Amino acid sequence: MIVWTVANQKGGVGKTTTTVTLGSLLALKGKKVLLVDTDPHASLSYYFGVDSEELSSSLYDVFLAHKNLTADRVLDSLCPTKFDSLFILPATMALATLDRSMGHQGGMGLIIKKALELVEDEFDFAIMDCPPVLGVLMVNALAACERILIPVQTEFLALKGLERMMHTLEIMKKSQPRDYTYTIVPTMYDKRTNAALEAYKKLRATYGDLVWNGVVPVDTRFRDASQAQSPLPVFHPRSRGVYAYNSLLNFLLSQEPNQ
Secondary structure, three states, X not given: OEEXXXXXOOOOOOHHHHHXXXXXXXXXXXXXXXXXXXXXXXXXXXXXXXXHHXXXXXXXXXXXXXXXXXXXXXXXXXXXXXXXXXXXXXXXXXXXXXXXXXXXXXXXXXXXXHHHHHOHXXXXXXXXXXOOOOOHHHXXXXXXXXXXXXXXXXXXXXXXXXXXXXXXXXXXXXXXXXXXXXXXXXXXXXXXXXXXXHHHHHHHHHHHHHEOOOOOEOOOHHHHHHHOOOOHHHHOOOOHHHHHHHHHHHHHHHHOOOO
């Protein structure tokens, strides 16, 4: 199973959109995909019509059961979607209490990694959506993946947020025995504005080859698809946004040795 984490310490940059769109594109290609919602606000879960507050089990319960975690326990926490091959491990607001209640315990940063390893034979891909806050949830998501996707809105305040994220990743590298692969994804690009163009140029000048050489454009159909609780590749498969994410996915798959 290939594991990607979508993370940035700034909100509103397209993390959930990136997770949903890449996951649904992979499902449309016949891959079996698990989307993991690690954000207590549960935007990813709600996107697919999953009200995790009404569920009997969620990612929070996986954390609670970490000492006796089994594959069945993880699988019992999953929710199906309209795609036969796409599943959600939903979030709940109770996740917001983890740092206070369990953050001091040893091994708390590797629970999601353990959970994914238990079900790795069931899925081809897992993609995790992160909260914009550094804590036990983001640490778990980063520790469990091979590649980190960092969506960055093409405007200057978002570039400042990226600096914080890159600093966090440097800290993580010191505590992990392996290197991470980063891909910075420019999002919400509006070619009509000089501000977006200048922000993109600065992004490329600062981070070079870490930046994907495409952009995800501003596309109002993302909002329409979200309102319809349908991934954009299904809601409007010929939209500019789908074309951009298809290009991103092809790039990412070209970087995976077994794809």
